[in-house]
Amino acid sequence: MLPNLNLDDRTYQEILDRARQSIHRLDPGWTDENTHDPGITMIELFAYITEAQQYYINRVTARNEFKFLKLLGVIPEPTKQAYAEIQVSGVERSRWLPEGTILSADRIDFETTQNLYLLPQKIERVVVQEDADSTMHAWEGIHSPEFYLFGNEAKQDSRFYIGLDSALPSDIPLHITFDLVEDAQFSRNTVNQDQEHIKPPVQLEWSYFGEWSEGQYGWNPLTILADYTRELTFDGSLYFQLTEPMVAHAVYPAVDTPRYWIRCVLHQSGYETPPILKHLLLNTIQAREGHTAIALERFDYDGSIGAKVQWLHRLAQEDEIEVRIREQNGWHIWHRIDDMEHAHSEERCYVVKKMQDGSVCIHFGDGNKGKVPSIGKRKIMLIAWEPSFRERRYIGQSNGMPVQHYRVASPGEKLAHLRIQVGTSDPSSNEMVWHHWQQVEDLDSSGSEDRHFQYDEYNGEIRFGDNEKGMIPAPAPTNNICLIAYTSGGGERGNIKNNTLTLLPQVESSSLQATNYRHGYGGQDAETLDQAKRRLSSDLHQINRAVTASDYEQIALRTPGLRVASVKALPLYVSGLVDYPNRKAAGQITLVVVPYGKGRPEPSPAYLHAVKQHMEQYRLLGTQLHVIGPQYMTVNIQAQLVVEPYCKNKISLFTDVLEKYFDPLRQQGEFGKSIRSSQLHNLLSRVPGVIYVQDVWIHVEGTGAKRDESGNVSIPPNGLAAGGDYNIELFTPNEIR
Numbered sequence: 001m002l003p004n005l006n007l008d009d010r011t012y013q014e015i016l017d018r019a020r021q022s023i024h025r026l027d028p029g030w031t032d033e034n035t036h037d038p039g040i041t042m043i044e045l046f047a048y049i050t051e052a053q054q055y056y057i058n059r060v061t062a063r064n065e066f067k068f069l070k071l072l073g074v075i076p077e078p079t080k081q082a083y084a085e086i087q088v089s090g091v092e093r094s095r096w097l098p099e100g101t102i103l104s105a106d107r108i109d110f111e112t113t114q115n116l117y118l119l120p121q122k123i124e125r126v127v128v129q130e131d132a133d134s135t136m137h138a139w140e141g142i143h144s145p146e147f148y149l150f151g152n153e154a155k156q157d158s159r160f161y162i163g164l165d166s167a168l169p170s171d172i173p174l175h176i177t178f179d180l181v182e183d184a185q186f187s188r189n190t191v192n193q194d195q196e197h198i199k200p201p202v203q204l205e206w207s208y209f210g211e212w213s214e215g216q217y218g219w220n221p222l223t224i225l226a227d228y229t230r231e232l233t234f235d236g237s238l239y240f241q242l243t244e245p246m247v248a249h250a251v252y253p254a255v256d257t258p259r260y261w262i263r264c265v266l267h268q269s270g271y272e273t274p275p276i277l278k279h280l281l282l283n284t285i286q287a288r289e290g291h292t293a294i295a296l297e298r299f300d301y302d303g304s305i306g307a308k309v310q311w312l313h314r315l316a317q318e319d320e321i322e323v324r325i326r327e328q329n330g331w332h333i334w335h336r337i338d339d340m341e342h343a344h345s346e347e348r349c350y351v352v353k354k355m356q357d358g359s360v361c362i363h364f365g366d367g368n369k370g371k372v373p374s375i376g377k378r379k380i381m382l383i384a385w386e387p388s389f390r391e392r393r394y395i396g397q398s399n400g401m402p403v404q405h406y407r408v409a410s411p412g413e414k415l416a417h418l419r420i421q422v423g424t425s426d427p428s429s430n431e432m433v434w435h436h437w438q439q440v441e442d443l444d445s446s447g448s449e450d451r452h453f454q455y456d457e458y459n460g461e462i463r464f465g466d467n468e469k470g471m472i473p474a475p476a477p478t479n480n481i482c483l484i485a486y487t488s489g490g491g492e493r494g495n496i497k498n499n500t501l502t503l504l505p506q507v508e509s510s511s512l513q514a515t516n517y518r519h520g521y522g523g524q525d526a527e528t529l530d531q532a533k534r535r536l537s538s539d540l541h542q543i544n545r546a547v548t549a550s551d552y553e554q555i556a557l558r559t560p561g562l563r564v565a566s567v568k569a570l571p572l573y574v575s576g577l578v579d580y581p582n583r584k585a586a587g588q589i590t591l592v593v594v595p596y597g598k599g600r601p602e603p604s605p606a607y608l609h610a611v612k613q614h615m616e617q618y619r620l621l622g623t624q625l626h627v628i629g630p631q632y633m634t635v636n637i638q639a640q641l642v643v644e645p646y647c648k649n650k651i652s653l654f655t656d657v658l659e660k661y662f663d664p665l666r667q668q669g670e671f672g673k674s675i676r677s678s679q680l681h682n683l684l685s686r687v688p689g690v691i692y693v694q695d696v697w698i699h700v701e702g703t704g705a706k707r708d709e710s711g712n713v714s715i716p717p718n719g720l721a722a723g724g725d726y727n728i729e730l731f732t733p734n735e736i737r
Helices: 012-021 038-058 062-071 529-540 549-557 605-615 651-661 677-685
Strands: 083-089 095-097 102-105 108-112 116-118 123-131 134-138 159-164 174-180 203-213 216-221 223-227 236-241 249-251 254-268 276-281 284-289 291-301 308-311 321-327 330-336 349-354 360-364 376-385 394-396 405-407 415-426 431-439 452-456 461-464 481-488 513-516 564-571 588-595 624-628 631-643 690-701 719-731
Touching (some): 012 038, 108 291, 123 276, 291 308, 308 376, 376 481, 605 624, 631 651, 631 677, 651 719, 677 690, 690 719
Parallel strands (some): 431 452, 588 624
Antiparallel strands (some): 083 284, 095 116, 102 108, 174 236, 174 276, 291 376, 291 481, 308 360, 321 330, 330 431, 349 360, 405 461, 415 431, 415 481, 452 461, 564 588
């Protein structure tokens, strides 16, 4: 470990001498340096104060700084697990892949985060129909070329079709994953969970070709369960379900054989840039870095007779399962029996049955033979563990003393998920009643009645409180501290390269293969003190209230789910107001928004609505907000230039300069800026080979453009100059003479 820096490294005399040596450099007129001089007295005073401050600052340790950050509401981020997107191939029959299935890459374990229903179907065609006269089709697969899903303009009612070789099953949740090309120059703003209400600026309609009624077929609406692509504006999966069987059909030009089709229609257009498909995948699943040794799942119970719960998980297949039910006084462990026939009415028992899909089904009693579980949300808890953890689950027996600590992992081992229960003896029933204890970063804010513990990663131990800061676990005659969830892992090492994960041979099918088709992401080591302080500084500069025009612009630029190229806030302005800013509209503010795109990008009505919806939570009460698109002003330039002979025929050199200058995406914040001939003179004269600019004429097309006596043109406040026609005449010096 590196030693702490010694900040108290200068004495009072050293500080004083250095200050006196600076007098002649800072103030040559100060000649009296004797003790009676008031200036020397002040230097001595500040030297004393500096020396005292050094002493106290030197006593502030890293622990103190962490506490100061906590007072400011900043808690260092814990270790985070990495994620990877997985595709399973070699599927020969429909079957379930259980949650927790292990994949590995160079001794780094990943686990699937949910159950996956594997499909043997293949995507054979993707047909894109931009309009009635333009149809194309592309191939499916990881190596297929990239193409526009709705054509390169993404017009309303354009569509694409996905053709499969066989029918998908109905009444089972399914999903298709879209891997889109991300624009590296201008990324889309992310969407947090609390921003899901802001809808994307497009609307899609999904359907499939299937049965309507007996003997009748057509396009049926697809039941969308979840859309993590947000209408194909992000990478992600579309979760859906079929209500009726699919029927084979031919879609032009893929008429070589009937296929089973899913259709997507662009009902409301509003993409800034049309989506480009890179990969279209079936049988994908997300995997999380880490290794789960103890897993738990909680279930609801509605009070029905003959209650049962079904759980599909890798560890549940190991036949190491425990059931705990929450009752009024806490959690109780129920015991497993083979048959309910001999159970009495109050016996806490259950029966385990293995299902064909690999899941386990837990059956409870009906009140006559076996006790009925408690009614309520998440009151049934199933725990499964690896055989090697059978004895390690119970980590100790509380002795009732303060600051108890127990080893749960190897020193330095990262734990991504750790949950424990502590049992207390119930005198009335002579049974153990269990309660959840919560893991906290430290016990400083814990009270005497708080069931809290902390994990010390350095020593691999958990620690309890002293009945002042955190409750002491009650003493018990047997081991009463139990691990109920345990996952090791986390950190940057999980951000693996693509195509490095492989499926471990725990799945009963030698044909199955799986790998990550993208790089791992999200893995993060525990935040250091310096990183936490930098995050605090960034958070303090984050604008969370729209007061000034700059505030409105900065907040609008980060509208979730959109690519916003530029924004201009016009205080006290509404669209159509003339003679602004001499005339003002009280209580109004207008945002002019330019989306990212090619040419002259125009925001759709849905795009403008999304920006306004985002801004509503930030604006001041009493301020009326308007969001509009730019008014493009077409700028036509006629110029006469005297150039070197080698530039005589290089007109494109000058038109390219003007195109770049009048590019709407380059003119960030230049709304309403007058177009001055002097600026164009300066711009063209800097082009290599130009001797001088003889003359420049400006003609602007658009409502509100005004020319003054000098030839300069002013445009409306919401106007944005855009290139038009350029008539460039080039002359050599000899031609001028």
